[in-house]
Amino acid sequence: MGIDPGLTRCGLSVVQAGRGRQILPVAVGVVRTPSTAELPERLLRLSAAVGEWMDEYRPDMVAMERIFERGNVSTVMHTAHAFGVMVLAAAERGIPVYQYTPSEVKKAISGNGRADKKQMTNMITRILGLSEAPKPADAADALAIAVCHCWRAPLIARTTRAHERTATA
Template sequence: MRVMGVDPGLTRCGLSIVEGGIGRKVTALDVDVVRTPPDLDLAQRLLQVADAAEHWMDTHEPGAVAIERVFAQHNVRTAMGTAQAGGVIALAAARRGIPVAFHTPSEVKAAVTGNGNADKAQVTAMVTRILGLRTAPKPADAADALALAICHCWRAPLLARMAEAEAKAAAARKRYTERLAEQRKAVRG
């Protein structure tokens, strides 16, 4: 599975492409950081981020897009810009019929380092080791985008199995409710 990892942002937006193989084998195909000037109009910044991400989708044709789920940050304005950058990329994927998944920072850290509270240095070190890179990816946004894609490669089969189990449970619940309604009807009748 080819996964596009996105560490969303307006000032710096990390993009990566990782190919997942058998077991936990993953290979980095591309990584970059898109930057937009802070003094530019918000709509124009979103346009530049969307254009770059769409170019990646059309060039690399990922089978899934994994985006970091944004939570409250110290700076509310930054958090909103980050959420909006992630939003326009999710939209671009949806328009192309590419499934989008959101992973929280702690899910990503836990996936690559085994520790949901790992710091940036640990994440970068593990990403470098997992992908067998000669040098550590820089800046942190590039490493984060790679970590997102790795996390998705490893979590996606698990999430798919969980969704399947949930769908089965829901179907069983529905059948049970229907049978119960029928039995009650039979008793009343």
Template sequence: MRVLGVDPGLTRLGIAVVDGGVGRAVRAVAVDVIRTPAEDDLSVRLLKVSDAVEGWFDQHRPEVVAIERVFSQHNVRTAMGTAQAAGVVALAAARRGLPVMFHTPSEVKAAVTGSGRADKAQVTIMVTRLLGLSAAPKPADAADALALAICHLWRAPMRDRMAEAEARAAELAKKHRARLAAAARESRTVIK
């Protein structure tokens, strides 16, 4: 499976493509940071993000997009810009019919380092090791984008199995309720 990982942001948006293989095998395909000048109008910045992401879709043909879920930040303006950038990426993916999954920062950290409280340096070290990179990806936004893709590759099979199990359980519960209702109807007709 090929995953496009996105660490959203207006000034710096980390973007990476990672291929998943058998088991937990992962391979970095590409990584970069999309930058937009703070002095540009918001609409222009969002258009630049959209155009760059579209280029990545054309060049790398991902099967799914994994985006970091925006969490509350102290700076509302920063949180808004981050959310807007994430929305632009999700919209571009939806236009192409690509599934979009959102992962929380702690979920990504736990998947890559084993601890949901890992710092950026720990995430970067583990991403570098897991992908067998000769140098750590910089800036941290690039490492975070790689971590998001890895997180999705490792968590998606589990999520799929959980969804299948929940669907089977719901179907069994539905059949059980139908049998109970039929038995109740039958007992009422026998009593009369």
């Protein structure tokens, strides 16, 4: 499951990893909360929606965009609140969470860590063989995060096993 966390718009996606770099899209969407609602109500809505997705699709893991400072402290704080709700939802279900910076996702998907939104949307549409681009951008971002993790997961698993062997030796 890929999540592009946000308080106003939160991108959600579920993909199925195949052989090699093959990825099959399963579901994609965006959860929206009204900016006029109080923070607790917005977080509750996000929690309920993400929990429903996790319960319905039962992902093996969750990949999320790592929070980074964008210059606007208020935006970062709102995203951090949403991020915490998503991590908690996964933890309650025993689902491991992996985090990727925006540049890691861009590099994995397009080969360019500074790719713009349009380029990323075009690439994820092509990679997944979609008939049309996912909209809004938060949905495309959630798919890109999921694909990034699917492609990086084998290396992460091998590295984890190697560290475990070293620690027990």
